[in-house]
Amino acid sequence: MSQTEHTLSDADLLSAFATGDRSAALELTQRLTPRVMGQAYRLLGNRAEAEDVAQEAMMRLWKIAPDWDAERALVTTWLYRVVANLCTDRLRKRGRGVALDAIEEPSDGAPSVAAGLQDTARIQALRSALADLPERQAQAVSLRHLEELGNPQIADIMDTNVRTVESLIARGKRALIAKLSGRKDELGYDDDHG
Amino acid sequence: MMITDEEKLLDQAFAEMTAQDATPSEGLLNRIMMDADDVLAEAFPAQVATPEPAQGFGAALLDAIGGWMSFGGLAAATMAGLWIGVYPPDIVYDYSADVWGDTIEVPLLESDVFAGLDG
Numbered sequence: 586m587s588q589t590e591h592t593l594s595d596a597d598l599l600s601a602f603a604t605g606d607r608s609a610a611l612e613l614t615q616r617l618t619p620r621v622m623g624q625a626y627r628l629l630g631n632r633a634e635a636e637d638v639a640q641e642a643m644m645r646l647w648k649i650a651p652d653w654d655a656e657r658a659l660v661t662t663w664l665y666r667v668v669a670n671l672c673t674d675r676l677r678k679r680g681r682g683v684a685l686d687a688i689e690e691p692s693d694g695a696p697s698v699a700a701g702l703q704d705t706a707r708i709q710a711l712r713s714a715l716a717d718l719p720e721r722q723a724q725a726v727s728l729r730h731l732e733e734l735g736n737p738q739i740a741d742i743m744d745t746n747v748r749t750v751e752s753l754i755a756r757g758k759r760a761l762i763a764k765l766s767g768r769k770d771e772l773g774y775d776d777d778h779g
Numbered sequence: 780m781m782i783t784d785e786e787k788l789l790d791q792a793f794a795e796m797t798a799q800d801a802t803p804s805e806g807l808l809n810r811i812m813m814d815a816d817d818v819l820a821e822a823f824p825a826q827v828a829t830p831e832p833a834q835g836f837g838a839a840l841l842d843a844i845g846g847w848m849s850f851g852g853l854a855a856a857t858m859a860g861l862w863i864g865v866y867p868p869d870i871v872y873d874y875s876a877d878v879w880g881d882t883i884e885v886p887l888l889e890s891d892v893f894a895g896l897d898g
Contacts, residue, residue, distance in 0.1 A: 602815070605823045610815035618803045618811060626801035636807045643811045647818040708799070711792040730793040762785040765792070 595660035603650040628672040714764040722757035
C-alpha cells in the first residue's frame, strides 16, 4: 500500500469518493482490499470469515469518508486498526482459541502432501498460540511479524508509543515460543533443521 | 543479541503464514463495490443512476399502452362495451332499429331450411 507508486493518495481518493466519485471507490477497492483480506485471513485462518471482515472494514471506510480527517491518520493505519479489532472480536467469540473447523485445509502449492500437512500444522499451531495471547500482545506481534510493519506505525495503529509496542512484541514472542517449543517434534521442526 | 533456535523456528512459522495465499476473490471485490454504490446512492440519490430492470414482453406491452393507469382505463372501457352489448339500453336499441331496421329471425338450424337441398 505504498503511496509513492500511486498518483493520488488513499486520502485523496477517499475525499473524491466523499464527493460522489465512484471511480475513486474502485481504485481504493483494488488498492486496499488485498492487504485488508490478507491481514484478516492470517489472523482468522478461514477465508469466508476473512472476507466478511474485509467487507465490513471497507464498508466502514465508505461510511467514514465524508468525515475523514487526513491529518489524523493514514487510511491504511486506520484500516489495520479496524481489521485487527474486528478479528479480535471474532476470536473472542470463538473463545480466543482457534476452532479446528474454522481452519481450512491447504489448497495448492505444497511440495508434497506430507510436507503440506506439516506446514499447515505449524501454521495452525502458530495461529492458535497467537489467538491465546493477551489481545494487545497478539495484535502487536501479528502487525510486526505477519504484516511486517515498523514499530512506529504499529504504535499509531494501537494508539500507543513505540516503547510499549516493543515491550508487547517481546513478551508476545516469548509466550509464543513457550507455547510452541513443547510441540517441536510434533510440528516437524527437527526434520527441517536437523 | 544471540538468536535462539526457538526464535528461528518462530520466524519460520511466521514466514510460512505470511506466504499463504490470501488473494481476495472477485466476489468479494464486487460486494465491496456494491457497498460503495449503496453508500453513494444514499448520499447522492440524484446522481446515481439506478439500473433499468429487465423488461419482458408483458412489461413492454404495458409501457406501450401507457402503463398500469392506462391499462385500468382500457379494462373499464372494455367491460362497459361488453355490458352494453349484452344488455343494451333502450336508446341504443332504438337507434340501431332506426338505422338497420327491425330485426328478423332466421332459423338457421331448423330442418326446413335445408329441406330443399336434399337430393
